[in-house]
Amino acid sequence: MYAYDEIDRTLVNERVSEFRDQVKRRLSGELTEDEFKILRLQNGVYLQLHAYMFRVAIPYGTLATNQLRALAHVARKYDRSYGHFTTRQNIQFNWIKLAELPDALEDLARVGIHAMQTSGNNMRNVTSDQWAGVAPGEIEDPRIWSELIRQHTTLHPEFSFLPRKFKIAITASDHDRAAIKIHDIGLKLIKNEKGETGFEVLVGGGLGRTPFIGKTIKHFVHGRDILSYIEAILRVYNQYGRRDNIYKARIKILVHELGIEKFSREVEEEWQHIRNSSLQIDDEVIEDIRSRFTYPAYEKLPHMPDELRQAAADADFEVWRKNSVAPHKVQGYSIVTISLKPIGAPPGDATADQMDALADLADKYSFGEIRVGHEQNLALPHVAKRDLPALWKALDKLGLATPNVNLITDIIACPGLDYCSLANARSIPIAQELTRRFANHELANLIGRLHINISGCINACGHHHVGHIGILGVEKNGEEVYQITIGGRADEGAALGNLIGPGVKFDEVADVIEDVVEAYLALRERPEELFIDTVKRLGVEPFKERVYATR
Amino acid sequence: MPLVNGGKIADDSFVKLAVDTPLPESGDVLVPAERFIAEADALLKRTGKVGVIWPNNRDIDELVPYLGRIAAVALVFPTFRDGRAYSQARLLRERYNYRGELRATGQILRDQFVFMLRAGFDSFEVKKQADAEAFMQTAKRYSVFYQPTGDGRITALHRRMQLRHSEGVGT
Numbered sequence: 001m002y003a004y005d006e007i008d009r010t011l012v013n014e015r016v017s018e019f020r021d022q023v024k025r026r027l028s029g030e031l032t033e034d035e036f037k038i039l040r041l042q043n044g045v046y047l048q049l050h051a052y053m054f055r056v057a058i059p060y061g062t063l064a065t066n067q068l069r070a071l072a073h074v075a076r077k078y079d080r081s082y083g084h085f086t087t088r089q090n091i092q093f094n095w096i097k098l099a100e101l102p103d104a105l106e107d108l109a110r111v112g113i114h115a116m117q118t119s120g121n122n123m124r125n126v127t128s129d130q131w132a133g134v135a136p137g138e139i140e141d142p143r144i145w146s147e148l149i150r151q152h153t154t155l156h157p158e159f160s161f162l163p164r165k166f167k168i169a170i171t172a173s174d175h176d177r178a179a180i181k182i183h184d185i186g187l188k189l190i191k192n193e194k195g196e197t198g199f200e201v202l203v204g205g206g207l208g209r210t211p212f213i214g215k216t217i218k219h220f221v222h223g224r225d226i227l228s229y230i231e232a233i234l235r236v237y238n239q240y241g242r243r244d245n246i247y248k249a250r251i252k253i254l255v256h257e258l259g260i261e262k263f264s265r266e267v268e269e270e271w272q273h274i275r276n277s278s279l280q281i282d283d284e285v286i287e288d289i290r291s292r293f294t295y296p297a298y299e300k301l302p303h304m305p306d307e308l309r310q311a312a313a314d315a316d317f318e319v320w321r322k323n324s325v326a327p328h329k330v331q332g333y334s335i336v337t338i339s340l341k342p343i344g345a346p347p348g349d350a351t352a353d354q355m356d357a358l359a360d361l362a363d364k365y366s367f368g369e370i371r372v373g374h375e376q377n378l379a380l381p382h383v384a385k386r387d388l389p390a391l392w393k394a395l396d397k398l399g400l401a402t403p404n405v406n407l408i409t410d411i412i413a414c415p416g417l418d419y420c421s422l423a424n425a426r427s428i429p430i431a432q433e434l435t436r437r438f439a440n441h442e443l444a445n446l447i448g449r450l451h452i453n454i455s456g457c458i459n460a461c462g463h464h465h466v467g468h469i470g471i472l473g474v475e476k477n478g479e480e481v482y483q484i485t486i487g488g489r490a491d492e493g494a495a496l497g498n499l500i501g502p503g504v505k506f507d508e509v510a511d512v513i514e515d516v517v518e519a520y521l522a523l524r525e526r527p528e529e530l531f532i533d534t535v536k537r538l539g540v541e542p543f544k545e546r547v548y549a550t551r
Numbered sequence: 552m553p554l555v556n557g558g559k560i561a562d563d564s565f566v567k568l569a570v571d572t573p574l575p576e577s578g579d580v581l582v583p584a585e586r587f588i589a590e591a592d593a594l595l596k597r598t599g600k601v602g603v604i605w606p607n608n609r610d611i612d613e614l615v616p617y618l619g620r621i622a623a624v625a626l627v628f629p630t631f632r633d634g635r636a637y638s639q640a641r642l643l644r645e646r647y648n649y650r651g652e653l654r655a656t657g658q659i660l661r662d663q664f665v666f667m668l669r670a671g672f673d674s675f676e677v678k679k680q681a682d683a684e685a686f687m688q689t690a691k692r693y694s695v696f697y698q699p700t701g702d703g704r705i706t707a708l709h710r711r712m713q714l715r716h717s718e719g720v721g722t
């Protein structure tokens with residue numbers, strides 16, 4: 001965990017008081033809606049279909065239990081007792097009153113949580129691997145660098161009014177759980193031949209209307225230079241990024257229009273001017289941040305405790321364990337993923353009571369720490385293996401032990417027409433129907449790892465382009481129509497999916513997905529060949545034939 | 552539009568010239584970039600200060616050779632959501648060591664003052680009278696800054712280092 005000190009707390013409080021003043025000026029009419037819009041967005045406040053929506057940052061996905069309880073409190077006091085965890089390591093509240101927002105922010109500030117720059121054309125919440133610090137084989141904890149960058153990009157005086165939003169993600173593992181290739185800047189922590197820490201830097205990834213996979217702009221930037229290098233990228237983007245057309249304003253378009261070589265020359269030139277400035281970070285600074293991350297006092301525990309051996313007789317426990325428990329870098333411990341995708345429910349929702357109860361469980365079994373992942377699930381990062389059976393029982397009582405992580409019902413979905421004012425189609429009901437269709441665990445398990453991602457419009461909040469199966473809602477002659485892509489992925493092998501044919505109606509989506517899955521089961525070479533690999537081997541055609549032959 | 556200069560509401564000594572307004576005999580003038588580049592010699596020879604209004608999509612490098620001889624650079628925020636002039640300001644101050652008046656013009660609201668001060672602006676043509684009056688109070692809104700910029704304010708990272716060292720010395 002990272003501990004805020006007095007300096008960080010002061011900044012957050014100053015921000016809350018500024019926003020309180022801005023809300024007051026808006027309510028009195030001193031600020032027009034047009035003026036206020038940008039200011040509220042910079043504080044995570046959207047005006048949605050039914051009410052104001054409030055988006056709170058969870059930097060690099062790490063939460064302490066008192067912070068989770070504060071989120072539960074906000075849900076209960078200012079909203080309708082639930083929150084929605086999103087693909088951006090944020091939580092959104094959908095029914096909040098503008099006049100109460102400053103109070104909600106103040107309540108969160110007490111535990112070091114804020115909503116700064118969770119929206120608007122500035123640098124957004126820095127995201128990272130939800131298993132950071134505990135994943136076996138990572139180079140080092142990427143959150144140390146995430147925190148450095150979080151600080152640097154917070155209220156940055158040059159980059160708070162960029163052409164468009166800007167997202168940075170960091171991973172330190174070969175298996176990329178942070179989706180760095182679909183971010184404006186993706187950073188992969190690596191070591192060079194001399195054993196020095198640095199980054200491979202990718203730029204220009206992003207989804208939305210014009211999706212791109214990020215390209216490597218530099219194979220190695222030393223850790224001490226990472227802030228100046230990011231600053232150089234942003235300065236080039238701020239000056240040359242398009243502002244004439246919001247659909248073309250993201251950095252991915254600039255990189256695409258200039259070409260990565262020309263873009264990187266511009267960045268290089270800018271960087272040479274600033275790399276030896278005060279932006280250079282010395283070891284002492286990074287050590288200071290490192291020292292403010294605390295790690296659990298792990299015990300020396302056996303690899304296979306008796307409790308686990310005994311629980312193995314319980315078939316339901318075993319199903320959950322196989323699905324939701326991952327190896328930890330410390331012997332005797334595990335990482336437990338908590339599915340927020342129960343059958344028939346909106347993906348990513350958690351009630352205030354669930355949040356409080358989870359906080360209690362995290363105190364009891366995970367050294368007071370919770371993680372939020374971009375798949376809209378939570379995780380307990382430090383669970384002793386001997387506690388797994390007891391934890392499972394407790395989670396099950398809360399409705400949080402659905403054993404479907406990474407299976408077909410672990411669906412990522414944006415809010416769509418149910419909440420979002422930009423939507424063309426519903427997302428949540430499609431997700432709900434699909435979870436019912438594939439509710440049978442045996443079937444889901446037989447299918448294996450398969451990610452379905454759903455967006456209610458071209459903006460791609462549900463990451464549909466990078467779903468193994470992607471579902472995009474569009475509007476055609478006043479009707480909701482869904483386009484289906486296959487073959488996308490968001491990990492280290494990131495790729496955009498391909499369309500399998502014409503769009504289908506709302507009522508047909510689940511049938512079509514069933515057809516796609518049946519086609520896969522018939523086409524795969526062996527049971528171990530994952531959906532995504534079969535698509536890679538065979539392309540779209542056989543799936544298209546199967547789905548459209550009978551339609 | 553009220554002008555805030557040196558932290559206070561002030562009179563504007565500069566007269567803004569259009570591209571084709573005849574040049575007055577004396578007095579301070581603020582001229583558009585294209586006219587300044589075309590008539591720099593004539594402008595700089597007369598008595599009275601010269602300032603230039605530099606658009607946010609024109610390369611600041613063009614202005615660099617004149618920086619030692621001009622009294623003011625006015626950068627433009629066509630809307631407050633267009634942040635290009637922040638980069639221009641920092642380049643002028645931090646890379647080219649420009650020390651004259653650096654003025655923010657366009658849609659300038661109190662909510663940008665802190666960002667602008669940090670980027671190096673010291674003069675502001677403010678859109679609303681109430682915002683101009685709130686300048687001092689708004690400018691002091693923040694006491695913590697995370698990034699090093701040319702305004703020389705100490706960053707959070709370095710403040711922590713100092714605290715740590717002073718503790719170290721004491722014990």
Ligand code: HEM
Pocket residue numbers: 046048053085086087088092164182183205206207208209250413414415419420421422459460461462463
């Ligand atoms: C309900 C209110 C929301 C609104 C109005 C909204 C708006 C938008 C817009 C306009 C874009 C396109 C930006 C662009 O490409 O330039 C976008 C992209 C995105 N949004 Fe949302 N969104 C909302 C909710 C969400 C939620 C709930 C999530 C997560 C589940 C989310 C995550 C994302 C992501 C990951 C992208 C893709 C970014 C990229 O292009 O790389 N948004 N959103």
Ligand code: SF4
Pocket residue numbers: 414415416417420421422423424427455456457458459460461462
């Ligand atoms: S993808 Fe479209 S419908 Fe879904 S949340 Fe984003 S903007 Fe709204």
